[in-house]
Amino acid sequence: MDGDPAAFKTLFRAAINHVYWLAYNIVKNKQMAEDIVQEVFLKIYQMREQIDPYRSLHFLIMKMTTNLAIDQIRKTSRENWGPYLDETEDISDSEAADEITLTQQITLQQGLYDLPVIYRSVLLLKYTYDFSYQQIAEILGISVPAVALRIKRGKEMLRLKLKDPVDEKS
Amino acid sequence: MHCDVKPEALYRLVDRELPPSEALRIEGHLKGCPKCQSLYERLLVENRNLIRSLKVKPLDEYEIRSLEKRLLLHIDPPCSS
Numbered sequence: 001m002d003g004d005p006a007a008f009k010t011l012f013r014a015a016i017n018h019v020y021w022l023a024y025n026i027v028k029n030k031q032m033a034e035d036i037v038q039e040v041f042l043k044i045y046q047m048r049e050q051i052d053p054y055r056s057l058h059f060l061i062m063k064m065t066t067n068l069a070i071d072q073i074r075k076t077s078r079e080n081w082g083p084y085l086d087e088t089e090d091i092s093d094s095e096a097a098d099e100i101t102l103t104q105q106i107t108l109q110q111g112l113y114d115l116p117v118i119y120r121s122v123l124l125l126k127y128t129y130d131f132s133y134q135q136i137a138e139i140l141g142i143s144v145p146a147v148a149l150r151i152k153r154g155k156e157m158l159r160l161k162l163k164d165p166v167d168e169k170s
Numbered sequence: 171m172h173c174d175v176k177p178e179a180l181y182r183l184v185d186r187e188l189p190p191s192e193a194l195r196i197e198g199h200l201k202g203c204p205k206c207q208s209l210y211e212r213l214l215v216e217n218r219n220l221i222r223s224l225k226v227k228p229l230d231e232y233e234i235r236s237l238e239k240r241l242l243l244h245i246d247p248p249c250s251s
Binding site: 005008009012013016017018020021034037038041042045104105106108109112123124126127128132133148151152155158159 | 219222
């Protein structure tokens with residue numbers, strides 16, 4: 001990139017959909033997601049001389065996006081930060097989903113949208129971006145076993161939502 | 171058949187997160203354990219469903235241009251659009 005405006009625009013075009021999608025699905029707010037897009041790319045531009053060309057720029061951008069989005073939630077206290085479940089609780093195996101229809105895909109997306117951010121973020125990083133547990137642990141600053149546990153718990157919560165998509169919370 | 175495989179290991183197997191030797195051991199176990207085999211198959215389907223459902227939805231060109239324009243205003247030296 002090296003300060004080359006054309007290269008920066010190419011990078012922006014290549015990454016914008018990923019950055020916006022991840023930010024939006026974490027903060028659940030269009031304006032905030034757009035602000036995060038702005039901040040991520042400005043930071044990348046400002047630190048362009050320091051970026052290690054041998055490390056994945058995609059990983060760096062997704063890491064910055066995730067953490068800026070989670071910081072936004074922390075700052076604005078827009079949702080309950082804590083986990084739904086005690087992470088020491090033993091959960092028996094509930095049934096995993098069968099192949100789903102388009103309608104169920106939308107239900108699943110909505111279910112993800114309603115999960116606490118600690119589960120939403122790991123599921124997005126794993127199943128949208130195919131990051132390894134190790135990479136997700138590095139992005140979120142948590143241990144690999146914690147990533148594995150959040151993925152399992154997140155899936156369990158989603159299954160409950162798929163079985164009862166009209167579940168109304170009081 | 172005695173089953174010593176925890177569900178957590180099957181979650182890691184479908185996510186390709188087990189060391190190769192452990193993955194081989196569990197794959198061998200699946201052949202003789204219908205309960206684990208059943209859970210494994212359901213977890214595979216679930217992963218496919220998640221990947222299919224959580225794909226990135228692209229922004230439209232208008233939205234991209236709008237975000238690009240806003241960003242370029244803050245870049246120094248300015249990038250021509």
